[in-house]
Amino acid sequence: MNNPTAATTLHKDDLIVIAGAGGFIAGALTRHFHEQGFTRIRAIDKKPLPQWYQRVPGVESLSMDLSDRDNCVRACEGAVEVYNLAADMGGMGFIERFRIECLRSILINTHMIEAAYQAGAQRYFFSSSACAYNVELQKDPDARALKESDAYPAMAERGYGWEKLMSEMFCQEYWAERRMKTAIARFHNVYGPHGTWDGGREKAPAALSRKVIEAQDSGNLEITIWGDGHQTRSFMYIDDCVQGIDMIMHCDELIATPINLGSSELISINALVSLLEDIAGVKLERHYDLDAPKGVAGRNSDNTFIQQVLGWEPNTPFRTGLEKTYAWIKDQYETRKAGLPTPAGVH
Numbered sequence: 001m002n003n004p005t006a007a008t009t010l011h012k013d014d015l016i017v018i019a020g021a022g023g024f025i026a027g028a029l030t031r032h033f034h035e036q037g038f039t040r041i042r043a044i045d046k047k048p049l050p051q052w053y054q055r056v057p058g059v060e061s062l063s064m065d066l067s068d069r070d071n072c073v074r075a076c077e078g079a080v081e082v083y084n085l086a087a088d089m090g091g092m093g094f095i096e097r098f099r100i101e102c103l104r105s106i107l108i109n110t111h112m113i114e115a116a117y118q119a120g121a122q123r124y125f126f127s128s129s130a131c132a133y134n135v136e137l138q139k140d141p142d143a144r145a146l147k148e149s150d151a152y153p154a155m156a157e158r159g160y161g162w163e164k165l166m167s168e169m170f171c172q173e174y175w176a177e178r179r180m181k182t183a184i185a186r187f188h189n190v191y192g193p194h195g196t197w198d199g200g201r202e203k204a205p206a207a208l209s210r211k212v213i214e215a216q217d218s219g220n221l222e223i224t225i226w227g228d229g230h231q232t233r234s235f236m237y238i239d240d241c242v243q244g245i246d247m248i249m250h251c252d253e254l255i256a257t258p259i260n261l262g263s264s265e266l267i268s269i270n271a272l273v274s275l276l277e278d279i280a281g282v283k284l285e286r287h288y289d290l291d292a293p294k295g296v297a298g299r300n301s302d303n304t305f306i307q308q309v310l311g312w313e314p315n316t317p318f319r320t321g322l323e324k325t326y327a328w329i330k331d332q333y334e335t336r337k338a339g340l341p342t343p344a345g346v347h
């Protein structure tokens with residue numbers, strides 16, 4: 001199916017604004033649009049520029065705090081499209097511990113969507129999350145995949161998930177009341193090169209890759225796994241995520257309609273460790289930390305709706321994406337060991 005994308009609907013000099021561009025997904029999105037030949041991209045993040053995970057040459061890159069209204073007005077000046085991927089976020093270790101920080105991301109979306117509207121932007125994208133789904137439906141590792149209607153009745157992940165649900169509602173009402181075209185994707189775990197791999201915000205594939213590398217490097221062939229390892233997840237490779245964002249944003253059928261953007265290839269954390277052992281060529285003694293944050297028991301993405309509307313779903317096999325991610329983290333690990341900067345892996 002030939003879905004509309006930025007490349008087929010925008011002029012190459014239309015201004016694209018990307019919030020959170022110093023981070024993982026928005027950094028990849030910035031690169032994607034740059035590679036497509038867009039000449040006016042404004043990338044924004046609150047982090048100082050040297051700490052950005054990727055810096056794309058030729059892109060206007062601004063360090064600004066987007067929880068501040070005036071900064072959002074400045075960020076959206078002249079924008080044709082606005083992508084909001086800025087949020088205070090991390091893996092379970094972060095979102096279970098720092099609920100206030102997660103909730104405060106509501107300020108970013110609240111000011112960004114209003115600023116986008118005032119600037120006359122044609123389309124606005126919001127990155128929601130599978131954490132917006134009712135946690136009661138995720139208590140079993142064999143839980144059925146989550147479909148879009150499972151967010152209500154609402155019982156989202158405390159903090160992070162509720163912020164996402166409220167921000168989704170903003171997007172829906174800006175379309176209903178003011179006719180600004182909004183797009184809402186509920187991402188399920190995203191992984192890949194240039195993602196956080198150390199420092200406390202990393203997610204399972206990156207954290208476990210790093211632990212395998214550390215074990216090999218130190219010669220201490222043991223690994224600590226959070227929880228009992230039976231918890232299940234699906235993981236979406238970054239390239240699929242970026243492609244999905246572009247298609248969802250430009251699909252008129254999906255205006256103001258939350259949609260899953262995730263892989264439907266379910267895997268347990270134990271199986272993920274086995275895959276990594278295979279990739280690394282090592283066997284580790286496993287220890288389980290049952291007191292560590294582990295999130296819901298099981299979560300998968302039901303892709304019926306995205307298949308129906310776009311005729312597509314994220315489809316990079318997990319092993320293929322994990323091999324690339326592992327190789328990248330290994331390279332970063334060695335770079336850091338050599339005393340060179342690695343922004344996505346700060347201790």
Ligand code: NAD
Nearest residue numbers: 020022023024025046065066067086087127129187189190
């Ligand atoms: P990330 O942490 O790598 O990137 C987020 C960026 O937002 C960071 O660089 C951070 O500095 C920036 N930011 C935070 N507060 C800001 C502020 N006040 N002003 C300006 N910038 C600010 O995270 P990511 O994985 O790239 O996630 C991007 C989006 O996707 C987030 O909204 C996240 O909630 C959502 N999401 C991600 C995943 C995933 O698996 N990575 C899953 C579900 C949803």
